[in-house]
Amino acid sequence: MSTTTLAVPSGLTPPAVRRIPTAAAALATLAKRRASLTSRTPRQIAVPLLGPLLLALVAAPALKAATGGLRSHIDYAAFIDIGTIGLLVPLSCILAGLSVIIDREQGAQRELLAAPVPRAYLVLGNLAVALVLATLQVTVLLALAALRGAHFSITGSGMAWFVAAAVLITVFTYGVAETLASRIHKQEDYTAAIPAVAILPFFFAGALFPINAMPAALTTVAKFLPLTHALALMRYAFVDPRGTGLHAIWGMSNVTTEAWLSLGVVAAFAAALTMISIRVFSRSAVG
Amino acid sequence: MTIHTLNKKLEPNVPLCTPIVEVRGLSKTYPGGVEAVRGIDFEIAAGEVFGLLGPNGAGKSTTVGMLTTTIAPSGGSARLAGFDVAKQPIAARSVSSVVFQDATVDRNLSGRANLALHARLWAVTPTEAKARIAELVDALGLGELVDRNVGSYSGGERRRLEIARALISRPRVLFLDEPTVGLDPRIRHELLDLIADVRERDETTILLTTHYLDEAQRLCDRVAIIHRGQIVALEIPDALLADLGSEVLELRVGADASAARAALGARGVPVDAVFAVGSTLTVPLRDTTAGDVMEALDSAGLAAAAISSRQPTLDDVYLRLTGDRLADAA
Numbered sequence: 001m002s003t004t005t006l007a008v009p010s011g012l013t014p015p016a017v018r019r020i021p022t023a024a025a026a027l028a029t030l031a032k033r034r035a036s037l038t039s040r041t042p043r044q045i046a047v048p049l050l051g052p053l054l055l056a057l058v059a060a061p062a063l064k065a066a067t068g069g070l071r072s073h074i075d076y077a078a079f080i081d082i083g084t085i086g087l088l089v090p091l092s093c094i095l096a097g098l099s100v101i102i103d104r105e106q107g108a109q110r111e112l113l114a115a116p117v118p119r120a121y122l123v124l125g126n127l128a129v130a131l132v133l134a135t136l137q138v139t140v141l142l143a144l145a146a147l148r149g150a151h152f153s154i155t156g157s158g159m160a161w162f163v164a165a166a167v168l169i170t171v172f173t174y175g176v177a178e179t180l181a182s183r184i185h186k187q188e189d190y191t192a193a194i195p196a197v198a199i200l201p202f203f204f205a206g207a208l209f210p211i212n213a214m215p216a217a218l219t220t221v222a223k224f225l226p227l228t229h230a231l232a233l234m235r236y237a238f239v240d241p242r243g244t245g246l247h248a249i250w251g252m253s254n255v256t257t258e259a260w261l262s263l264g265v266v267a268a269f270a271a272a273l274t275m276i277s278i279r280v281f282s283r284s285a286v287g
Numbered sequence: 288m289t290i291h292t293l294n295k296k297l298e299p300n301v302p303l304c305t306p307i308v309e310v311r312g313l314s315k316t317y318p319g320g321v322e323a324v325r326g327i328d329f330e331i332a333a334g335e336v337f338g339l340l341g342p343n344g345a346g347k348s349t350t351v352g353m354l355t356t357t358i359a360p361s362g363g364s365a366r367l368a369g370f371d372v373a374k375q376p377i378a379a380r381s382v383s384s385v386v387f388q389d390a391t392v393d394r395n396l397s398g399r400a401n402l403a404l405h406a407r408l409w410a411v412t413p414t415e416a417k418a419r420i421a422e423l424v425d426a427l428g429l430g431e432l433v434d435r436n437v438g439s440y441s442g443g444e445r446r447r448l449e450i451a452r453a454l455i456s457r458p459r460v461l462f463l464d465e466p467t468v469g470l471d472p473r474i475r476h477e478l479l480d481l482i483a484d485v486r487e488r489d490e491t492t493i494l495l496t497t498h499y500l501d502e503a504q505r506l507c508d509r510v511a512i513i514h515r516g517q518i519v520a521l522e523i524p525d526a527l528l529a530d531l532g533s534e535v536l537e538l539r540v541g542a543d544a545s546a547a548r549a550a551l552g553a554r555g556v557p558v559d560a561v562f563a564v565g566s567t568l569t570v571p572l573r574d575t576t577a578g579d580v581m582e583a584l585d586s587a588g589l590a591a592a593a594i595s596s597r598q599p600t601l602d603d604v605y606l607r608l609t610g611d612r613l614a615d616a617a
Contacts, residue, residue, distance in 0.1 A: 019410040020381045029407040033393070040395045107391040111452075113357045115408040116381035287317070287358045 026117040030125025037099060038129055044099070048091035049137050052084040056145045060084075063208075070210070078152060078239040081145040083207030085166065085234060086227050088141055089134050090173045090198035096130040097177025100281075101187050109285060119282040123178055127274070130174040131167065138166060152238040161259060162237035168266040169230035173198075175273025182277070182284040201227045212248045223249050226269035229262035306330035307492050308337075308354070308460060312363035314516075315349050323349040325516040326363060331494060333459075336486050338507035339496040340601065346516040347496035348388055351464045354494070355385045368459045381409065384453035385462040388496075390445055394438035398429060398448050401437060402455060409456035416455065423451040427481065443474035447481070454485065461485070463495045467502065475499075482506060500601040510601065514609040524601060531560060531599035531607070532573030536580055539593040544568045550587035556580055562607045569603060572596070 021029065038044055060080035069076035103109040112122055146152060176197060184190045204218060205211070205227035211219050222228045232245030236259055243255035250258040308331035315324040324346040331337040339347045352358030354365055356376040364371060370378040384405075392401050399420065406416035424433050427447045437445060446466060453461055463482065467475040483506060486493055497503055503510045504524050511521040520527060540547040544563035552558040557574040570580050577596060584591060 020377055021408060021410040025410070026408065029404065033396075033404055036400065037393065037395055106394055107387070107389050108393045109391075110357055110387055110389075111385075111391040111405070112408075114355045114380055114383075114385050115405075116377045116410070117408060118377065286356070287352065 020116040023121070026121050027125050027128065030112070030117070030121055031128040034099070034126050034129040035132070038096075038133065041099075044095050045133060045137070048088060048095055049140060051091065052088035052141055053144065055087065056081045056084045056141055056150075057148050060145075060150070061148070072244065073242065074235075074240050074244065075151050078145070078150040079235065080208060081142065081150045081152075082235050082239060083202075083231060084141060085138055086169075086205055086207040086231050087199065087202045088137055089166070089170050090201065090227075091194075092134050092137055093130050093170060093173040093177045094180075094194050094198045096126065096133065096174065097181040098187065098190060100126065100178060100181035101184070101190055104185075104285075105187070113285055119285065120278045122285075123274075123278045123281050126178065127171065127174050130177075131170055134166070134170045153241065154238060158237040158241075160237075161263075162234050164263055165230045165233035165237070165266060168263070168270040169226060171270040172226050172266065172273050175270065175277040178277035179273065179280045182281045201225055204228070205231055206245060206248075207231060210245065210248055219248075226266045229265045233259060233262050233266070307333040307368050308494065309366045310350075310354070310363070311365070313350065313353060313360055313365050314362040315346075315353060315358060316361045322516055324353070327511075327513070327516070327518045329511055329518060329521060331460075331492055333492055334490045335508045336493045336495060336506050338503040338510040339494065339513055340498065340500070340503045340510050340605070341496075341513035342498050345498075345513045347498075347513055348464050349516075350513070351385065351387075351462050351494070351496060355383060355462055356380055382459040383462060384409075384456060384458035384460075386446070386449045386453050386464065386466050388465040388468060390449075392437045392445060392449060392452075394436065396437060397435060398433040398437055398440070399424075401448065402433070402452050405452045406455045411456055419455050419457075420451075423454055426484070427451045443470050443478070446470065446474075446478060450478070450481065450485070454489070454491075457489065458491060460492045460494065463493060465496055465498070467497070467499065479505060500605075504601055512601075512605055512608055514605075519608045520604065527601060527604045528599050530573075531571040531603055533598065534572045534596055535599045535603055536570040536572055536577050537593075537595045537597065538568045538570065538580075538584070538591040539566055540568050540584075540589055541566055541592050547584070547587070547589050550589060551580065551583050554583035554586055556583045560607060562603075564606055569606065571599065571603070 060077040063080060064076040067076070070079060103112070113119065142152065180193060180197065181190060184193065204222050205225050206222060211222040211228060214222065228249065232249055235245050236243045236255070243258055246255055246258035246262055250261060252258050310327060310329050312326045312328060313324060314322070314326045316322050327350065339350060341347050349358055353360045354367065354372060356372050356379060360373060364373065366372065367379040368382040370382065372379045393404070402420045402423070403416065406420065411419065424430055427450065429447060429451060432440060432444055432448070437448065440448065450466070466482065467478050470478065479502060482493070482495070485491060495502070495506060507524060509521065509523050510527060511518045513519070538547070544566050547568050548558055548561050548563050551561065551570070556570070556579060560571040560573060562569050
């Protein structure tokens with residue numbers, strides 16, 4: 001294991017030199033711990049997937065058949081399939097945040113707080129596992145949707161847009177989850193917050209229909225949600241190469257510019273929430 | 288620059304009298320204005336076992352929390368092996384380990400996984416960690432448990448695991464926060480033996496908090512009595528006891544014991560060290576005799592319902608200093 005040497009302090013006391021783990025080693029250790037604990041609770045992997053899977057595999061084709069689709073170049077079933085990621089990722093991240101409360105309630109968090117690693121690493125180690133978990137769940141969702149008949153047009157650049165948007169919205173949502181878990185002390189109170197945090201944005205972010213199908217005021221609200229931007233980007237990547245969703249947000253003529261702007265919005269939210277979650281965790285964990 | 292190593296044998300030769308823990312004016316006021324620790328000062332020499340003795344709520348765990356950087360101090364300073372806990376928290380944590388009062392294990396992981404996690408976080412090399420875990424598992428009798436989920440451990444087993452975990456990184460300073468609380472007497476005594484062994488074998492500096500007097504007397508080189516966030520006495524146990532002489536007389540006087548104390552004083556019995564709790568008056572026979580005390584009581588027209596004499600304990604020291612009985616307060 002590679003290590004970092006500490007500076008020898010000045011003062012009357014004898015110099016004490018100890019090793020602390022490198023950032024990579026510490027993060028890997030913390031992520032491995034979280035992964036071990038997560039793998040022992042399969043419900044954390046399967047439960048967030050159930051609702052979105054039903055939506056993608058049952059509701060999407062039924063809605064397409066019942067409504068006749070979007071009457072555009074976009075396959076409505078595939079449109080909804082991507083939209084369900086807007087439910088899957090928040091549910092996955094919010095449930096992952098529950099483990100922070102369990103760590104605190106069972107006491108394990110205190111041992112981690114006494115370890116010679118920056119407190120931010122505790123949040124980032126959890127985030128790494130939340131990312132891996134969300135990646136697996138999104139892959140399963142899209143693979144099953146494709147098997148059921150959804151048509152995704154995947155290119156190299158499309159994949160890059162999709163991955164960037166998916167990663168950033170996961171980072172953002174996990175930041176929300178970690179912040180809430182640091183502020184809310186009881187599991188039951190945290191669980192009660194799940195619908196508001198994980199489900200509500202799904203209905204306003206254009207997951208099931210284009211945002212301009214809503215009243216103008218709600219369309220405006222939707223434009224300020226990072227989930228709206230992430231879903232528009234993911235659709236641009238896989239099902240909507242003309243960027244209809246991005247155009248509904250920005251109203252520009254250049255879709256690439258719109259995509260970069262939306263990516264910037266999601267990245268800004270992700271960075272902000274990651275910083276906030278680290279700050280809130282560090283402050284609330286230390287009395 | 289000094290040697291960069293985890294191997295104790297290669298570390299700088301530290302004279303026993305050099306402080307490895309330095310606490311200056313350390314205080315903690317929690318939100319809401321609760322003053323848990325009120326400006327305490329002490330030093331601990333390398334290799335010393337130092338006891339913080341006091342009832343629940345005295346400020347012991349808060350002090351340990353501040354020294355382990357899991358609680359932010361409100362004022363003052365503290366250094367571990369020269370590292371300021373507020374300004375160099377990671378360095379301070381790297382030279383210490385802690386066994387908290389409450390369980391701090393991952394219950395869904397095996398004992399071995401808990402030990403390995405600690406080793407990695409404290410940057411113990413994989414080779415050394417393997418050897419160290421094997422050594423500690425053997426020393427602490429964890430052989431049959433270590434591959435089981437910690438959730439299935441009894442309280443004593445879990446506490447042994449936590450002590451083993453804290454020792455993996457060969458800490459310069461080991462904090463034991465009420466390590467035996469909630470354990471049955473047999474397990475408690477086994478753990479005390481274990482802690483004594485740790486001290487002898489590794490020459491680890493130990494800060495032990497407890498409200499059990501026998502633990503402090505048995506294990507500690509020096510004891511600080513902490514009461515309502517302040518250190519009211521700090522000495523070697525024998526010196527604390529010497530203040531009370533070799534024998535104390537305990538009198539159940541029925542009426543107000545404080546009045547009986549005043550009556551003794553009025554009749555020439557030295558009462559500086561005499562203390563009253565409820566209806567019981569405790570008289571150290573340092574500067575007087577049992578006969579003088581009984582004679583003074585008689586002349587004051589007071590009678591004792593029960594009389595006994597015994598050797599003084601740290602409980603008497605604590606009572607004299609604080610007016611509370613440790614066990615009651617705990």
